[in-house]
Each structure stands twice: as structure tokens, then as C-alpha cells.
Amino acid sequence: MLLVKEFFQKDDDFKLKQLANETIKPSVLYNDKILVKIPLIAYSLSKLLSKDYIVSSDSWSEAKKSLINSIEKSVVFLKKKDEKSFKKSLNSVSDELRKVDFETGRFMQSVFDKAKMKYASTAYYFGMSLSQAAFLTGADKIHLQNYIGKTRQHEDEIDFSGIKKRLYNLKQVVNE
């Protein structure tokens, strides 16, 4: 979170995105619901920074201060190793993000929800089931399933049975 604060203060959306991509993997491998918030927050902040109509809006300056304030609190709890408060503070950061996005954003789907979708898809790529990936990131399962359907994740699928064989088995059982 220290790096999140540093990159956000410097308006470095590229480094925030890089940080998000680096921190998602350990979050998934350790199945850590707290740790996973960091890439979600970092990615969301990078998206906000990348949108000119947001950073040039009248409310951005105040919004940015508010976000930094929330992030600073989480850093304090992290340093104190106060896990419960750290978790709560991360929720405050994501609430603040949603608020900023709602006030300034142009899409029905918030940047935070987009971040959840992106990284839930990454969790699925790393071998988590759909439900587990959705559970870890807080993404909606139906949305995630649709999202993954549009990716190439199933193209490396080698189905040893194939439709024909599975259909044969199905009919055999039904007609028993």
C-alpha cells in the first residue's frame, strides 16, 4: 500500500497498473482475500488517473486528497500489523473509489467492478474455479462467466472426451 500511495501521489498510472499485475499472483496463490484488495485498488486508481475527463474535473483535487487520506490510514494499520483494522481500512479505500467513480464516471460499471472482473479472470487462469475466483475477488459469478467466455482461455482446452463421446455417454445413461 506504500507503493500504491507513492505512485498515486505522483499520478503514475503505469506503475500502479504494473503493481496491480505483480500483486495479483501472490493473492491468488495464497488465496488471500485481504491481499487481493491491493491489486484491485491499484488497478482502479490507475484507471481513474488515465481518464482525462476525471482528472480534469472540478472535484478531482478533493477526491484525490480523500483517497490518499484513506490509503494513508491503511498504511498506518499495516505498519502496526493490525490486520482487522487494515482490512477495514482497505474497504474504506474501495468505498471511496466507488464514490469517486460514481460522481465522475461515465459508465454504469464502476472501475472497481472492472478491476474485480479482470483479476477474477486472472485467478481463473491460475487455476481457481469460477466460483472460487469470484469469491476471492468479490466479482459477480454470472458476469465473470460471461467475461471469460469472451476470452481465449478455453482455446488451449484439450478435451479428451469431446462432444461426441460425452453425448454418447449421456444417451447411454438416459436409455439404460
Added chain:
Amino acid sequence: MKQIIIDSSSLISLSETCLLKILERLKKNSNVDFIISKSVFDESVEKPMHIKRFELNAVRIKNAIGNGWISVHQPDKICTEHSLELERIANSVFNHAGKNVTILHRGELDSIVLLKELNSKILVIDERITRMLLEEPEELRKMLQRRQHRKIEINNEALKELHDFLPEHFIVRSSELAAWAFDEKNLMDGNSKQTLEAALYALKYKGCAISNLEIRKYLRGVKSGIQTS
């Protein structure tokens, strides 16, 4: 009457592609019952009913249940105990450096438990990881290892426990239900090969774990021409 268990992933694919009606047709003409667990009902109806974006889908599935195309199995105490046991077993099949690797959630496991509860032989599930765990655990291990860039090992005791837990079963996807409906001339009005192709790709794009290659390979073996119902 044969009971076929459907997971939420397949229910979502069928509903999102407006193909739920094939369940009605298959049920009527093939004397089968389609069953879902309570948690699948909660996941595909109860929860999305309160999310505007997915409300229509939830309504479709709810109507399918109301019309008797799908039945909801209410869990009892034993069912819940089996779910917990299966969660423990399934998430201890793979490990890294002696620590269990969590891959499945209760959401997928309840459908598997129903296989055991109802002694059913068919599970319809579009979700890939669950399917691979049950059918090809070694392939799943290789995939986890390759993608996670760390050594993954199989706990053979846990794997044996998993196999002993379940009755003999076969896994199909919503794609096979569509192919079955096509063979029975029940896919859609105007049951043509193009209809089948369209249905398979629609299911794929809604998340059914099937590749382009697999669909093309299957369609090559399907006879052309319109087959009227």
C-alpha cells in the same frame, strides 16, 4: 426417470442464450428430471434477482423451475455434512510445498454432492476446473504447475478419497445438452445444422468451457440439411 444434476455454470449458459426451453423438451421426450441444488438456486436465481443487470436471467430460470422443467433439491443435514467433507477433500488434492492449494468453492461442490445424494450418473457442468478435477486430475495438476510457475503435487490419498466419495458418473456440458436436443429434433423450431452451430458458439461465448476446435470437429460429423421437428 433418470435424474440429471445441473450446476449453476450450465444453467447460466443455457439461460443467457435463451436455450432453457430445451430442458423442457428433453424432459418431456426423454423421461429425465433436471435437478439443481439449493445453493445453485441461490446463485442463479435468488442473488441475481436483486441485481438489475442479471434480473432477467434469474426470472427465466425461476420460470423454468415454476414450469416444472427443473426441480430444486432441498438440502438436509447429511447433505450439508457431505458438502463440508467434499470441500475438505477436494481442496486437499493438490499441494505446493506441503500446503493445500484451494481451487474449488462450495458453489461447485454442492452439485457434486447431489450426484451422491441422488445416486445420479450425470452432472452437467460448464465450469472447467471442477470437471478436470473429477476427470483428469493429472492434467489439472500440470496446468496448475505450468500457470502458477511452482511445483504442484497430487495428494493421492485425497484423490482416492474423492473417487471413493462419488458414485460412477459422467460429466457433460450445456454443449452436449444442445447436441442431444438437436439429435432429438428438439433444439429449436427449424432444427438445422446452422442452428446447432449457432447454439454451440453462443454457449461458448457465455462461458461454457469448450474450444473452437472442439466445436468445429464435432460439426464436421453432423449431417447437413434442415431437419424439421
